Amino acid sequence: MPHNTLIKIGDRFGKLVVIDTNGKDKFNYFSYKVKCDCGNEKNYRSNILRNRKCCGCTICRRPPTSKNLTNEIIEDILVIKESHIGKSGHVYYNCECKNCKSKLKLSSNRLIKMKKEKIKKCKNCMDRSGPQIINLVGLKIGKITISKLFKIVNGSTIWEGVCECGNTRVFYKSQINKAIKNNQNLCCHKCLKEIFRNNYFKNVQNKEFYHKNKIEIKTEEWLKNNNIKCKYNYILDKLFQYDFIVNDNILIEVQGNFWHANPKIYKTGPIYEQQKERVNNDKIKLKYALDKGYKIYYIWEDDINKNNFSSLYELLKS
Numbered sequence: 429m430p431h432n433t434l435i436k437i438g439d440r441f442g443k444l445v446v447i448d449t450n451g452k453d454k455f456n457y458f459s460y461k462v463k464c465d466c467g468n469e470k471n472y473r474s475n476i477l478r479n480r481k482c483c484g485c486t487i488c489r490r491p492p493t494s495k496n497l498t499n500e501i502i503e504d505i506l507v508i509k510e511s512h513i514g515k516s517g518h519v520y521y522n523c524e525c526k527n528c529k530s531k532l533k534l535s536s537n538r539l540i541k542m543k544k545e546k547i548k549k550c551k552n553c554m555d556r557s558g559p560q561i562i563n564l565v566g567l568k569i570g571k572i573t574i575s576k577l578f579k580i581v582n583g584s585t586i587w588e589g590v591c592e593c594g595n596t597r598v599f600y601k602s603q604i605n606k607a608i609k610n611n612q613n614l615c616c617h618k619c620l621k622e623i624f625r626n627n628y629f630k631n632v633q634n635k636e637f638y639h640k641n642k643i644e645i646k647t648e649e650w651l652k653n654n655n656i657k658c659k660y661n662y663i664l665d666k667l668f669q670y671d672f673i674v675n676d677n678i679l680i681e682v683q684g685n686f687w688h689a690n691p692k693i694y695k696t697g698p699i700y701e702q703q704k705e706r707v708n709n710d711k712i713k714l715k716y717a718l719d720k721g722y723k724i725y726y727i728w729e730d731d732i733n734k735n736n737f738s739s740l741y742e743l744l745k746s
Contacts, residue, residue, distance in 0.1 A: 435460060435474055442481030444472075497521060497536060502543045505532065569604065570613025572597065591616035625666070643732045644671060644682050650737050656744055664720065668713045674744060679717055679724040681710070682732070690728050 435458065439446045443465040450459035450471060457473040464470070464483040472480065497507045497519075504526045511520040511533055518535040525532060534542075564587055567574045572589035578598050579586050585601045595616035607614050615623070640648070640660070651658045651672070658680070662673035672680040683690070688706050689698035698704045717724045727740055 435477065441477055444477070444480060444482065446477075495536075497539055501526070502539050505534070505539070505542065507539065564601075564604065567604075569607050570615055571619060572599075572614040572616070574599075574604075589614065591619060593619055595619075641682075641684075643684065643729050646732050647672070647680070647682050647727065647737075650735075654741065664717065664722075668716060670713070670717070670724075677722055678744065679722050680740070681713075681724065681726050683710075683726050683728050685729045690730065692728070692730070 435446060437446050437448065441462070444462040445465075446460050447463050447469070448461040450461060453459050453473060455473070457475060459471055459473055460477055461469060461471050462477065462483075464485075466483065466485055468483045468485055470483050496510075498509055498521070500507045506524045506526055508522045508524060511522050513519055514535065518537050520533055520535050521539065523532040523534050523539075524530070564574045565576060569589075571592040574587050574589045575596070576588050577585060578588040586598050587601065587604065588596055588598050590596055593616060595618050597614075597616045599614065604614075606612070644660075648658065648660060651674070656674060658672045658674045660672055662670045662679065664670060664679075670679045671682045674680060685693055687702065688710060689703040691697075694703070698707050714724055725740060725743055727737070731737070
């Protein structure tokens with residue numbers, strides 16, 4: 429019905445029929461009393477009524493092809509009544525298991541699937557009696573060998589595996605099936621962390637992950653112009669990353685004024701949490717490098733911007 433026409437008693441909007449008028453509401457809209465084909469009566473404003481097709485109950489919203497399963501018994505599950513209709517369009521029912529008397533809320537497609545595949549127990553019954561379990565003990569996937577059944581949760585089996593390094597880790601059966609299907613290797617959390625760490629340092633050394641900033645580029649150009657061989661992104665014992673290494677024993681760290689709290693600017697020490705974290709990390713890196721017999725030199729952002737490399741030049745030529 430066009431929006432510019434008046435609504436009259438007897439007009440139909442989908443399954444709704446206008447049976448009375450209620451005058452105007454506080455928003456100055458006409459209000460109407462309507463009756464749905466399912467028998468429900470409701471009041472709607474004119475602007476809402478023009479866009480409605482039904483009252484919104486489960487009977488009206490039922491997909492035309494769906495079958496009413498109320499009062500049916502499907503593999504020991506008694507369907508009591510309709511609950512609601514989900515976003516996917518499936519009707520949900522309030523059900524009861526005849527064996528354990530537990531209350532369930534199941535969708536129509538789940539009930540139909542239970543009827544076709546003859547699944548005779550609800551999840552609570554499966555927790556008590558246990559599902560049919562395929563023994564995975566002894567199965568080896570990557571570094572993990574399945575050692576025992578850990579526990580059963582909501583019908584899903586959880587298995588414990590032992591890694592080649594001796595650590596244990598638990599896996600859902602779905603994780604094991606996915607690893608077998610995709611030819612993936614399983615391992616413990618410690619080995620997984622080590623793999624991630626190796627990949628990280630590999631990407632850093634290949635310059636795929638770590639990118640030079642402006643002051644690092646200026647420092648590298650100065651080193652090359654003075655015929656000083658250097659290596660960028662030096663990884664020491666796969667633990668710490670240093671900006672440059674020269675002559676195999678001199679480490680150069682390029683420090684930003686803010687992030688590393690330049691003592692010439694921040695005379696009372698670091699102020700912000702990011703600065704405190706970086707300064708503490710610098711102390712750890714310094715101690716580790718000195719213990720390994722390396723020399724370490726810090727060059728600051730303000731010196732680089734002024735092209736003041738004199739102290740670094742004297743150190744390298746000595």
